[in-house]
Amino acid sequence: MTGDPLHTRLCEEYGCEVPVVAFAHTRDVIVAVTNAGGIGILGAAGQETETLRASIRWIKERVGNKPWGVDLLVPASFVEGNKEDLEAMIPQGHRDFVDSMMKENGIPMPATKRAGVGLGPELLRHSREQLDLLLEEEVPIFASGLGSPAFFLERAHAQGMKVWGLVGLPRQARRQIEAGVDCVIAQGYDSGGHSGTIGTFTLVPEVVQMAEGTNTLVLAGGGISTGRQLAASIAMGADGIWTGTIWLATHESETEMFIKQRLIEAQAEDAIQSRATSGKPIRQLRSKWSDAWKAPGAPDPLPMPLQPMLVSDIQEGIRQAKMEDWMTTPAGQSVVGIHSIRPAAEVVYSLVEGAQDMFDRMSGAPAGA
């Protein structure tokens, strides 16, 4: 590390200008963040292979040799089997609950099925196919959002691809560091999307300590939306930050406008955890959907992929009928830091400037000097 605390090992090893990593599903956000000096990681779990191939080529044309990557889900705990056997494992009581939710609330069956494999029974097989595509298209970074990516290290490293893994528990971090994963993302309880039980402020320093003396970098993730938190992450020993929610409300994001508006209005306590969509806890904006699954008498959500199979039609029906009160988005407690819709590059610059100001203040220099 040089004298600049924001010039971390991530910047040294990956050639980015600032230690800000953005997870987003919109490829325009990835390009904007990467070209602003950070690293964009495209969320592509369950996406159709040809759509992903087109996005990879589109991004490559626009970012050149700058660092960027693709995130997929390769869950470790996943009920495997053929579709019919899995269907038979869904209890009738759960089906009745979903049917009555549709009837009582006027939720229609979708006119067409959801595109792509989503989080359903094909997810694991499909993710393995997508990994072949990442190799073929020479994507610089692969990040695994669920499940250890250790099985993929040899193939990836053979062609210079970096492999990153998200972890929510110290024991997951230890296993990935020991396996030689290039970067672990210590993702706290506060984070949007699939999230665990340990807060970012507790998890990050523990994982940093584990990674000391190894080649594995550590990013802090979960609940981060300000420059102060970027500075705090560096102070905890992280090599950078991994962020998701703040990119949803950018100009470039394809998130629907009413959801962007809701993100602006939301407080941290509106980002609640629910297992109703994937079977694993997803932190998301509270909605009629999450409330219905927490109401007295509601059944406990099923494990992945049974729950996504159970709710695929109702969720697609809600989406196609645009029932806004029932629609939601994964979002972290970081939602509290969203106050307006801004260009993604501006979000990168404000994180960095905010952190720089904090470091200046800590060293006694006037803010903004």
Ligand SMILES: Cc1cc2nc3c(=O)[nH]c(=O)nc-3n(C[C@H](O)[C@H](O)[C@H](O)COP(=O)(O)O)c2cc1C
């Ligand atoms: C809308 C949304 C979708 C997400 N989907 C995924 C995903 O598919 N794969 C993944 O690894 N993480 C996913 N995440 C989690 C992010 O990678 C990241 O860990 C998280 O957003 C960090 O917390 P923050 O939202 O408070 O910044 C998602 C997050 C959001 C907000």
